[in-house]
Amino acid sequence: MQKRLQGRVALVTGASSGIGEATAMALAEAGARVAIAARRRERLDALAARLAGLGAEPLVLQADLQSTTEAQRVVRETEAHYGRLDVLVNNAGVMYLEPVEDADLGRWERMLQLNLMSLIAATQAALPGMRGRRDGHVVNISSTAGRIANPNAAAYAATKFGVGAFSEALRREVCQHNIRVSVIEPGVVETELRDHIGHASTRQAINAWADSMRQLQAEDVAEAIVFCVTRPAHVNVNELLMRPTDQER
Numbered sequence: 001m002q003k004r005l006q007g008r009v010a011l012v013t014g015a016s017s018g019i020g021e022a023t024a025m026a027l028a029e030a031g032a033r034v035a036i037a038a039r040r041r042e043r044l045d046a047l048a049a050r051l052a053g054l055g056a057e058p059l060v061l062q063a064d065l066q067s068t069t070e071a072q073r074v075v076r077e078t079e080a081h082y083g084r085l086d087v088l089v090n091n092a093g094v095m096y097l098e099p100v101e102d103a104d105l106g107r108w109e110r111m112l113q114l115n116l117m118s119l120i121a122a123t124q125a126a127l128p129g130m131r132g133r134r135d136g137h138v139v140n141i142s143s144t145a146g147r148i149a150n151p152n153a154a155a156y157a158a159t160k161f162g163v164g165a166f167s168e169a170l171r172r173e174v175c176q177h178n179i180r181v182s183v184i185e186p187g188v189v190e191t192e193l194r195d196h197i198g199h200a201s202t203r204q205a206i207n208a209w210a211d212s213m214r215q216l217q218a219e220d221v222a223e224a225i226v227f228c229v230t231r232p233a234h235v236n237v238n239e240l241l242m243r244p245t246d247q248e249r
């Protein structure tokens with residue numbers, strides 16, 4: 001039986017761990033060929049071996065996506081390698097939580113650059129090809145923090161509200177070209193994301209909160225992404241908000 005994404009080419013950014021890694025695997029299981037981008041080469045190589053086992057003909061793209069130039073390069077290299085890019089999953093992201101008064105602005109600037117500017121740059125790079133083929137799907141990973149701005153998450157929420165706003169304006173610009181745009185808004189997912197919070201007391205507080213619930217697993221989010229990109233061409237799931245059952249806010 002033909003798999004649902006047979007013949008499709010996907011690029012997943014931030015594929016070396018967590019949601020991106022699970023998404024690359026889920027897309028491959030659905031039949032897509034998959035390019036994977038992130039900084040940690042050894043993690044990408046290990047994932048590539050698993051993807052190859054599924055017949056996904058992986059392309060490993062080591063890149064620091066804080067740079068918009070690098071974000072554009074990974075898109076261009078995917079297109080050059082496979083001759084097309086059908087599904088762009090803009091997933092790479094960091095979450096630096098801290099109170100505004102104490103915030104390390106350099107850290108926040110790097111987060112804004114990665115979570116928002118590079119997502120915009122990768123999307124922009126993918127549009128001409130998608131438009132030319134009248135076919136494409138951009139999946140942007142936002143968060144519940146793209147809907148609710150909590151204390152200590154001012155800049156992270158700004159990036160994720162930004163992802164939501166960018167995605168909706170983009171959708172309205174490109175829908176006539178048969179290009180779909182979906183925003184995924186997960187609540188707490190058990191990944192490495194929280195390990196990188198530099199503000200110790202904030203990290204401890206959010207870890208305690210996360211430990212108080214049955215967290216989403218990366219595979220849960222990957223399944224939601226596969227759901228979005230396997231709908232018939234006339235269906236665009238614009239937004240998908242999902243929380244652990246136990247997560248109240």
Ligand code: NDP
Pocket residue numbers: 013014015016017018019020037038039040041043063064065066091092093094095114141142143144185186187188189190191192193194218
């Ligand atoms: P992980 O920390 O497990 O994954 C983050 C990914 O982004 C890694 O592959 C990492 O790769 C990559 N990344 C980070 N910095 C860079 C960089 N400078 N250049 C290239 N790649 C980079 O966390 P998650 O899987 O949880 O996060 C994925 C997305 O999901 C993020 O956008 C996050 O905001 C969002 N999200 C997560 C939630 C959660 O609770 N976990 C909830 C809602 C949304 P590497 O370090 O190798 O570069």
